[in-house]
Amino acid sequence: MKLVLTRSARLEAERAGIATRIESVALPDECATGDLVSLKDGTASHDFIVIRRRWIVTEEGATLELTLDHPPRPGSR
Template identity: 45%
Template sequence: MAKLPAGVEREPKPSPSRYPQANPEGVIIALSASAERHVSRQGILEAVYALALGRDCAIGDMVSVTHGGTEHNFMVILRRWIAGAETAVLEITLDHPARPTTARPR
Protein backbone atom coordinates (compact mmCIF):
# COMPACT_ATOMS: atom_id res chain seq x y z
CA MET A 1 0.00 0.00 0.00
CA ALA A 2 1.31 3.45 -0.92
CA LYS A 3 2.33 5.79 1.86
CA LEU A 4 0.73 9.19 2.20
CA PRO A 5 2.90 12.30 2.35
CA ALA A 6 3.86 13.48 5.82
CA GLY A 7 1.09 15.43 7.52
CA VAL A 8 -1.66 14.02 5.27
CA GLU A 9 -4.20 11.75 6.90
CA ARG A 10 -6.63 9.33 5.32
CA GLU A 11 -10.26 10.36 5.24
CA PRO A 12 -12.36 8.28 7.63
CA LYS A 13 -14.58 5.66 6.07
CA PRO A 14 -18.25 6.66 5.94
CA SER A 15 -20.42 5.34 8.72
CA PRO A 16 -22.47 2.34 7.60
CA SER A 17 -25.51 3.84 9.35
CA ARG A 18 -25.38 6.73 6.87
CA TYR A 19 -26.56 4.46 4.10
CA PRO A 20 -30.09 3.13 4.12
CA GLN A 21 -31.14 -0.47 4.31
CA ALA A 22 -33.31 -2.03 1.62
CA ASN A 23 -37.03 -1.48 2.10
CA PRO A 24 -39.42 -4.48 2.24
CA GLU A 25 -39.55 -4.56 -1.58
CA GLY A 26 -35.76 -4.88 -1.76
CA VAL A 27 -35.09 -1.28 -2.90
CA ILE A 28 -32.33 1.00 -1.64
CA ILE A 29 -32.50 4.76 -2.22
CA ALA A 30 -29.23 6.39 -3.33
CA LEU A 31 -28.65 10.09 -3.99
CA SER A 32 -26.58 12.00 -6.51
CA ALA A 33 -24.15 14.54 -5.03
CA SER A 34 -26.51 17.44 -5.74
CA ALA A 35 -29.49 15.57 -4.27
CA GLU A 36 -27.50 14.73 -1.16
CA ARG A 37 -26.56 18.40 -0.68
CA HIS A 38 -30.20 19.43 -1.11
CA VAL A 39 -31.65 16.92 1.35
CA SER A 40 -28.94 17.75 3.90
CA ARG A 41 -29.63 21.49 3.67
CA GLN A 42 -33.40 20.96 3.86
CA GLY A 43 -33.23 18.44 6.72
CA ILE A 44 -35.11 15.75 4.79
CA LEU A 45 -32.43 13.06 4.53
CA GLU A 46 -34.31 10.57 6.72
CA ALA A 47 -37.60 11.23 4.91
CA VAL A 48 -36.01 10.57 1.52
CA TYR A 49 -34.23 7.42 2.66
CA ALA A 50 -37.53 6.17 4.14
CA LEU A 51 -39.39 6.41 0.81
CA ALA A 52 -41.29 3.24 -0.03
CA LEU A 53 -40.34 3.16 -3.70
CA GLY A 54 -41.00 -0.10 -5.49
CA ARG A 55 -39.09 -2.08 -8.07
CA ASP A 56 -41.31 -0.64 -10.79
CA CYS A 57 -39.65 2.81 -10.60
CA ALA A 58 -38.19 3.71 -13.97
CA ILE A 59 -35.48 6.09 -15.09
CA GLY A 60 -37.13 9.45 -15.69
CA ASP A 61 -39.81 9.02 -13.02
CA MET A 62 -40.30 12.08 -10.82
CA VAL A 63 -40.47 11.51 -7.07
CA SER A 64 -41.94 14.27 -4.89
CA VAL A 65 -41.42 14.52 -1.15
CA THR A 66 -43.50 17.02 0.84
CA HIS A 67 -41.92 18.22 4.07
CA GLY A 68 -42.93 21.23 6.12
CA GLY A 69 -45.34 22.37 3.43
CA THR A 70 -42.65 22.41 0.73
CA GLU A 71 -42.54 19.98 -2.18
CA HIS A 72 -39.09 18.64 -3.11
CA ASN A 73 -38.89 17.01 -6.55
CA PHE A 74 -36.34 14.40 -7.51
CA MET A 75 -35.75 12.42 -10.69
CA VAL A 76 -34.86 8.73 -10.93
CA ILE A 77 -31.60 8.75 -12.90
CA LEU A 78 -30.20 5.26 -12.37
CA ARG A 79 -31.31 1.72 -11.53
CA ARG A 80 -28.64 -0.72 -10.38
CA TRP A 81 -29.04 -4.30 -9.23
CA ILE A 82 -26.72 -5.28 -6.39
CA ALA A 83 -26.56 -9.05 -6.39
CA GLY A 84 -25.15 -11.30 -3.71
CA ALA A 85 -24.91 -15.06 -3.45
CA GLU A 86 -28.44 -15.38 -2.08
CA THR A 87 -30.14 -12.00 -2.49
CA ALA A 88 -30.42 -9.08 -4.86
CA VAL A 89 -31.56 -5.53 -4.13
CA LEU A 90 -32.36 -2.72 -6.51
CA GLU A 91 -30.60 0.59 -5.91
CA ILE A 92 -32.53 3.59 -7.26
CA THR A 93 -30.54 6.81 -7.56
CA LEU A 94 -32.39 10.11 -7.22
CA ASP A 95 -31.15 13.45 -8.55
CA HIS A 96 -32.10 17.01 -7.62
CA PRO A 97 -33.18 19.28 -9.12
CA ALA A 98 -35.51 17.08 -11.14
CA ARG A 99 -34.74 17.68 -14.81
CA PRO A 100 -37.28 16.39 -17.30
CA THR A 101 -35.94 13.90 -19.78
CA THR A 102 -36.47 14.50 -23.44
CA ALA A 103 -36.84 11.93 -26.16
CA ARG A 104 -34.12 11.88 -28.76
CA PRO A 105 -35.21 12.46 -32.34
CA ARG A 106 -34.86 9.45 -34.58
Protein backbone atom coordinates in the same frame (compact mmCIF):
# COMPACT_ATOMS: atom_id res chain seq x y z
CA MET B 1 -34.86 -1.73 -2.61
CA LYS B 2 -31.97 0.57 -1.82
CA LEU B 3 -32.10 4.32 -2.41
CA VAL B 4 -28.95 6.28 -3.32
CA LEU B 5 -28.67 10.06 -3.61
CA THR B 6 -26.31 11.90 -5.93
CA ARG B 7 -24.12 14.56 -4.35
CA SER B 8 -26.48 17.34 -5.44
CA ALA B 9 -29.54 15.42 -4.20
CA ARG B 10 -27.87 14.82 -0.83
CA LEU B 11 -26.95 18.50 -0.50
CA GLU B 12 -30.53 19.54 -1.28
CA ALA B 13 -31.98 17.01 1.16
CA GLU B 14 -29.62 18.18 3.92
CA ARG B 15 -30.37 21.85 3.16
CA ALA B 16 -34.10 21.17 3.38
CA GLY B 17 -33.74 19.04 6.53
CA ILE B 18 -35.25 15.96 4.88
CA ALA B 19 -32.17 13.75 4.37
CA THR B 20 -33.25 11.09 6.87
CA ARG B 21 -36.79 11.02 5.50
CA ILE B 22 -35.81 10.75 1.83
CA GLU B 23 -33.22 8.04 2.53
CA SER B 24 -35.81 5.91 4.35
CA VAL B 25 -38.40 6.06 1.54
CA ALA B 26 -39.33 2.65 0.14
CA LEU B 27 -40.20 3.18 -3.50
CA PRO B 28 -41.88 0.36 -5.44
CA ASP B 29 -39.91 -1.75 -7.92
CA GLU B 30 -42.07 -0.25 -10.68
CA CYS B 31 -40.21 3.08 -10.37
CA ALA B 32 -38.56 3.86 -13.68
CA THR B 33 -35.74 6.09 -14.81
CA GLY B 34 -37.18 9.56 -15.35
CA ASP B 35 -39.88 9.24 -12.67
CA LEU B 36 -40.24 12.25 -10.41
CA VAL B 37 -40.22 11.64 -6.66
CA SER B 38 -41.77 14.43 -4.58
CA LEU B 39 -41.44 14.45 -0.81
CA LYS B 40 -44.17 16.57 0.75
CA ASP B 41 -43.13 18.51 3.84
CA GLY B 42 -46.12 20.50 5.04
CA THR B 43 -46.91 22.80 2.12
CA ALA B 44 -43.46 22.43 0.53
CA SER B 45 -42.66 19.81 -2.10
CA HIS B 46 -39.08 18.61 -2.59
CA ASP B 47 -38.65 17.11 -6.04
CA PHE B 48 -36.07 14.56 -7.15
CA ILE B 49 -35.74 12.40 -10.27
CA VAL B 50 -34.83 8.74 -10.68
CA ILE B 51 -31.73 8.75 -12.88
CA ARG B 52 -30.58 5.15 -12.54
CA ARG B 53 -31.91 1.66 -11.81
CA ARG B 54 -29.41 -1.04 -10.96
CA TRP B 55 -29.84 -4.59 -9.75
CA ILE B 56 -27.15 -5.68 -7.30
CA VAL B 57 -26.82 -9.45 -7.19
CA THR B 58 -25.05 -11.27 -4.33
CA GLU B 59 -25.15 -14.76 -2.87
CA GLU B 60 -28.03 -13.58 -0.67
CA GLY B 61 -30.18 -12.47 -3.62
CA ALA B 62 -30.90 -9.42 -5.75
CA THR B 63 -31.54 -5.85 -4.58
CA LEU B 64 -32.84 -3.01 -6.72
CA GLU B 65 -30.88 0.23 -6.29
CA LEU B 66 -32.52 3.50 -7.37
CA THR B 67 -30.45 6.68 -7.68
CA LEU B 68 -32.16 10.05 -7.14
CA ASP B 69 -30.84 13.37 -8.42
CA HIS B 70 -31.73 17.01 -7.80
CA PRO B 71 -32.77 19.25 -9.40
CA PRO B 72 -35.01 17.07 -11.55
CA ARG B 73 -33.94 17.42 -15.17
CA PRO B 74 -35.92 14.97 -17.29
CA GLY B 75 -33.94 13.67 -20.23
CA SER B 76 -30.61 15.09 -19.09
CA ARG B 77 -29.03 11.74 -18.27
